[in-house]
Amino acid sequence: MIIIPWVIWLVFRDRNSSARIFAAGLLLMVLSEVLDIVGVGLGKWAYPVKVIPIATVSFSFRLSLLPVFAMLLMQIKPKLNPFIKAMIFGIFGAYIGLPLLSVIDLYKKIDWSLHYSFIILTIMYLLAHWFSRRKSFQAVE
Numbered sequence: 001m002i003i004i005p006w007v008i009w010l011v012f013r014d015r016n017s018s019a020r021i022f023a024a025g026l027l028l029m030v031l032s033e034v035l036d037i038v039g040v041g042l043g044k045w046a047y048p049v050k051v052i053p054i055a056t057v058s059f060s061f062r063l064s065l066l067p068v069f070a071m072l073l074m075q076i077k078p079k080l081n082p083f084i085k086a087m088i089f090g091i092f093g094a095y096i097g098l099p100l101l102s103v104i105d106l107y108k109k110i111d112w113s114l115h116y117s118f119i120i121l122t123i124m125y126l127l128a129h130w131f132s133r134r135k136s137f138q139a140v141e
Helices: 003-012 018-041 058-075 082-103 114-132
Strands: none
Touching (some): 003 058, 018 058, 018 114, 058 082
C-alpha cells in the first residue's frame, strides 16, 4: 500500500504539472496526518495492528493511497467540476477505503461515523485542488 501507488503516480503523472500537483498532494498528506493524530488522540478510532513498529497501517493509507489518488484525480480531466472529483475522493476514502481496512482488522471505529470522514475527505480534496490552481506555481524567472 505504500510503494505501488507511488509507482503508479510516477508512471502516469503529467510531467508538465507534476510539481504543482505533488505540492497539493503534500498538503493533503500533512492535513490527513494531523487530523489522524487528533482523531486517534481523542479516541474516535484506533489501529489495532502495526505493520512496522514505527507506523500504523493508516500511515500507508494517509501518505500513499489518498494523496496519490487525489493527485491522479487532479490531473485526469482537469476541466471537470472539482466538486464531482471531491465527492468521488470522499466516497472512495470514507465508504470504500476505511471499511476495507476495517474488514481486514487494520482500522477500528470507536466513536466515529464514516459520514464525517466523507465530509472531511471531500473538503480536503477541494482544498488541495484549490491549492494546486494557485498562480504562484508559474515559472520562476
